[in-house]
Amino acid sequence: MSEVLDVMVVGGGQAGLAVGYHLRRLGGLDFLVLDAQPTPGGAWQHTWESLRLFSPAAYSSLPGRIMPPQQGEEYPTAAHVVDYLTDYEHRYELPVQRSVRVEAVRRDGDHLRVETDSGVRRARAVVSTTGTWTRPFLPAVAGRNSFSGRQLHTVEYRTPEEFAGMRVIVVGGGNSGAQIAADLVHHAELTWVTRRPTRFLADDIDGRALFDHATARRRAFDQGLADGGGVASLGDIVAVPPVRRARDTGLLKARPMFASVTANGVEWADGTQAEADAIIWCTGFRPALAHLAPLGLRGSRGRISIRGTEAVGEPRLHLLGYGDWTGPASATLVGVGRPAREAVRDIAALLGRDGRRG
Known part of the structure; x- marks a missing residue:
């Protein structure tokens, strides 16, 4: 043995x-x-x-x-x-x-x-x-397998240069989605899509404050106090400098989630469509x-x-x-x-x- x-x-x-x-x-x-x-x-x-x-x-x-x-x-x-x-x-x-x-x-x-x-x-x-x-997660969106362009998850994205001049849809309203969208704004024709309205944390809040908040929540649990909410209660996106710059110059505006994927792009519930060469799924793990x-x-x-x-x-x-x-x-x-x-x-x-x- x-x-x-x-x-x-x-x-x-x-x-x-x-x-x-x-x-x-x-x-x-x-x-x-x-x-x-x-x-x-x-x-x-x-x-x-x-x-x-x-x-x-x-x-x-x-x-x-x-x-x-x-x-x-x-x-x-x-x-x-x-x-x-x-x-x-x-x-x-x-x-x-x-x-x-x-x-x-x-x-x-x-x-x-x-x-x-x-x-x-x-x-x-x-x-x-x-x-x-x-274990990247891909949501079950109607028509996702019909798209004729390139689909990739956060784990496969490396640089914006490989998407230069392309029409790119970034899906996801968390930190990964925001950072990758900000990475692409000057290289590609970008459409950023989020399931709910984007929620940026205040510019003076970063990981230090998030950790303090999580620690305070842990203490509240330990003491049997009411749950004041996790870090998600503060917002979804930390405004690191590249994200902040893209947001403040008006280049980082999100559209609501589409209803389905088509062969050439995506389509919203009202029939509006957007063509794309690539879809990047920043949809978690x-x-x-x-x-x-x-x-x-x-x-x-x-x-x-x-x-x-x-x-x-x-x-x-x-x-x-x-x-x-x-x-x-x-x-x-x-x-x-x-x-x-x-x-x-x-x-x-x-x-x-x-x-x-x-």
């Missing part, structure tokens, strides 16, 4: 690294991080080139290591984040193995059996931090949880019921970084530290370890 580790972390992006940091700091537990990517950086290494964080570097940091500022940029680029995560992984000598894809997690007596494309591992506890980037299917834990909306970060039906499993349901702002760099610390604390208690070596 193969060696049994105390903790196996599935996913080596920002959430997995935060868990690794707290496991390293706690001490006393043998752990390994399995990552499907060939290089460090998680999903950040696959985003579009102009992507900006919502907060300055100092407010976009993982536990233990403040992100250094990026010269000439108030809001760091995705490439800067990749460099930071690479340095973070090396700085704390986190045991990350690549490229290892986890295919299934199963119960195996007192252990959890982790089946990968390079063999079987066993652990006393598993933390799943696979995120959402690998779903949690990447297929590897946990053998545990039979998924409920409504594809989620697993959790208590804190612990799976209700399997206390040896923790989930982290999939959104607010796995911890306030847990899908952000600055927000993942606290739930990562709590998950490690709970795992140590479950395994009867006090964190001291020896």
Whole structure:
């Protein structure tokens, strides 16, 4: 039988690294991080080139290591984040193995059996931090399969130059939709479409305020107080500089959602049509949880019921970084530290370890 580790972390992006940091700091537990990517950086290494964080570097940091500022940029680029995560992984000598894809997690007596494309591992506890980037969501819109042009999701968009001179429809009223629309305004004939009227946050609100709001909401829950609403209650779009410039010059105006897709474009309920060469669906993601299917834990909306970060039906499993349901702002760099610390604390208690070596 193969060696049994105390903790196996599935996913080596920002959430997995935060868990690794707290496991390293706690001490006393043998752990390994399995990552499907060939290089460090998680999903950040696959985003579009102009992507900006919502907060300055100092407010976009993982536990233990403040992100250094990026010269000439108030809001760091995705490439800067990749460099930071690479340095973070090396700085704390986190045991990350690549490229290892986890295919299934199963119960195996007192252990959890982790089946990968390079063999079987066993652990006393598993933390799943696979995120959402690998599960892009495309809405069921009438006629979507009839479109003769190019269709792509946020995950496939890279630069505006490849759409130069084209008629492009961007669908989605969140941050991705707004940033990609702003990226395209000077290169393409743009139509930006949103399901509801656009809601820009106040210009002085960025990720710092959003994290503070999410933290205050968590405290209210803990104290049994009324729910004042999540960060979505403040608005949908952070006005990072490129978005703000496009909005203020009148180039970033959204139209309501169309009723159907046609062979040559889209059509609204009143019969109005718009022709397009490409449609970019900035319509979000779903949690990447297929590897946990053998545990039979998924409920409504594809989620697993959790208590804190612990799976209700399997206390040896923790989930982290999939959104607010796995911890306030847990899908952000600055927000993942606290739930990562709590998950490690709970795992140590479950395994009867006090964190001291020896």
